[in-house]
Amino acid sequence: MTTQTQTWQGQTMTPLSFKESLGDASVGGVSLAELAKSYGTALYVVDGETLRQACRDYQDTLNQHYTAGHQVVLACKSNFNVGLAKLIASEGLGCDVVSAGELMTAIQAGISGDKIVFNGNLKSEEEIALAIDHNVSRLILDNFDEIERVAKITKAKGVKVNVLARVAPGIECHTHDYIKTGQNDSKFGFPLARVDELLDAVLKHPEELDFKGIHGHVGSQIFELRAYQDLVTIFFTEMDRIRQKYGITLPDLDLGGGWGIAYTHADTPLPIPTLIQTVVEAVKASAEALDYPLPRLLFEPGRSLMARAGVTLYTVGGRKEVEGALPYISVDGGMGDNIRPALYQAEYSACVVSQLGKAVATEAVRVVGKYCESGDVVLRHFEGPRMGNGDLLLIFGTGAYNYTMASTYNRIGRPAMVLVENGKHGLLVERESVQDLLALDRIPSWL
Ligand SMILES: Cc1ncc(COP(=O)(O)O)c(C=O)c1O
Numbered sequence: 001m002t003t004q005t006q007t008w009q010g011q012t013m014t015p016l017s018f019k020e021s022l023g024d025a026s027v028g029g030v031s032l033a034e035l036a037k038s039y040g041t042a043l044y045v046v047d048g049e050t051l052r053q054a055c056r057d058y059q060d061t062l063n064q065h066y067t068a069g070h071q072v073v074l075a076c077k078s079n080f081n082v083g084l085a086k087l088i089a090s091e092g093l094g095c096d097v098v099s100a101g102e103l104m105t106a107i108q109a110g111i112s113g114d115k116i117v118f119n120g121n122l123k124s125e126e127e128i129a130l131a132i133d134h135n136v137s138r139l140i141l142d143n144f145d146e147i148e149r150v151a152k153i154t155k156a157k158g159v160k161v162n163v164l165a166r167v168a169p170g171i172e173c174h175t176h177d178y179i180k181t182g183q184n185d186s187k188f189g190f191p192l193a194r195v196d197e198l199l200d201a202v203l204k205h206p207e208e209l210d211f212k213g214i215h216g217h218v219g220s221q222i223f224e225l226r227a228y229q230d231l232v233t234i235f236f237t238e239m240d241r242i243r244q245k246y247g248i249t250l251p252d253l254d255l256g257g258g259w260g261i262a263y264t265h266a267d268t269p270l271p272i273p274t275l276i277q278t279v280v281e282a283v284k285a286s287a288e289a290l291d292y293p294l295p296r297l298l299f300e301p302g303r304s305l306m307a308r309a310g311v312t313l314y315t316v317g318g319r320k321e322v323e324g325a326l327p328y329i330s331v332d333g334g335m336g337d338n339i340r341p342a343l344y345q346a347e348y349s350a351c352v353v354s355q356l357g358k359a360v361a362t363e364a365v366r367v368v369g370k371y372c373e374s375g376d377v378v379l380r381h382f383e384g385p386r387m388g389n390g391d392l393l394l395i396f397g398t399g400a401y402n403y404t405m406a407s408t409y410n411r412i413g414r415p416a417m418v419l420v421e422n423g424k425h426g427l428l429v430e431r432e433s434v435q436d437l438l439a440l441d442r443i444p445s446w447l
Pocket residue numbers: 075078096119181217219220221256257258259300301302303304400
């Protein structure tokens with residue numbers, strides 16, 4: 001066992017406002033120990049400053065470098081509730097939704113349809129009708145069945161909708177297979193080789209569908225600028241071909257999301273402004289080379305907006321020594337609030353808040369959750385101060401794909417989520433109680 005003082009301040013995986021003190025830390029100017037006392041643990045904490053800065057990184061860079069129009073929409077699947085929707089809307093962002101639930105959350109937050117795009121590979125008839133009734137700015141067609149479904153509903157309503165079509169650009173990215181969506185063998189989007197069939201099918205409905213452009217998403221947790229440069233080149237080649245064959249100049253180009261964040265020191269993403277400047281240069285170069293009018297650009301970031309802003313606070317509740325293996329440290333959360341380690345073998349950085357600034361003995365442990373699965377691991381190998389019951393453990397980078405993928409496995413309610421900003425704290429989502437869990441249960445009459 002060695003002795004050392006832990007320090008995390010200023011590292012790329014911490015929220016921007018993260019500050020250490022002796023035996024505590026703060027986010028948004030609010031003590032984490034106080035938050036644990038007030039709201040309990042496990043607890044999701046969102047730093048308003050980090051989230052706003054990420055929104056501004058996208059907006060300001062586009063405002064500065066691209067004059068032909070743009071729309072940045074939060075991929076709501078990454079993290080979403082009415083409060084978060086209000087926050088991103090106050091920064092000028094819109095929403096990329098994939099369900100009636102996400103759509104109505106945006107609407108409830110006062111976001112108007114012209115700032116909403118509707119994605120997803122299976123939208124129900126009800127969802128399509130709801131999207132049309134709320135005048136969403138773009139319905140993003142994903143497959144041939146959907147073209148006919150949307151056309152039928154718009155015809156019945158006597159309206160015409162603006163559509164994009166998601167096209168799988170055939171780009172391979174170095175990311176986990178399960179979240180790779182840009183390749184040809186994907187459940188998402190039209191294959192590049194079938195774009196003409198797609199156009200033919202859409203153009204059969206001139207009174208119902210107004211085709212505005214193509215959409216691509218290269219994958220998730222992407223660090224390679226080249227993937228986006230290739231996407232732009234491939235799509236401009238396609239847009240030019242469509243112009244020549246169909247005489248249509250497409251006004252929109254949607255480049256999806258996917259930019260990565262630092263979960264551990266092994267991850268070294270370039271800053272968002274570098275991504276955007278690179279994309280904008282690629283767009284301008286392709287447009288100039290093909291003499292194509294600059295399209296309005298759409299971006300759908302999720303993780304790169306949300307992940308760093310969020311942290312999860314747990315309380316240590318148990319320790320088990322195992323012969324020849326790492327000691328197990330159990331915390332009061334786990335796969336119910338963060339499925340990513342079990343699903344993707346995702347790794348995180350963490351600190352023991354209650355030991356910060358103290359010279360303490362360190363050790364290697366495996367941190368596990370309280371759910372009934374051996375795969376319920378929070379940190380596979382964590383090197384840090386020796387933890388005892390009651391210590392507060394903070395996991396960084398949990399702001400995306402944690403809450404939105406949370407479950408009530410073992411009938412454990414999902415944690416509360418708190419927004420912290422300028423010394424203030426307020427609930428974004430209440431902790432789910434046992435009463436909440438029981439509220440939807442019914443007993444069939446014959447029982
Ligand atoms: C179509 C689309 N847009 C945007 C995103 C957001 O991706 P990320 O959170 O990696 O930015 C996804 C994620 O799967 C997606 O499928």
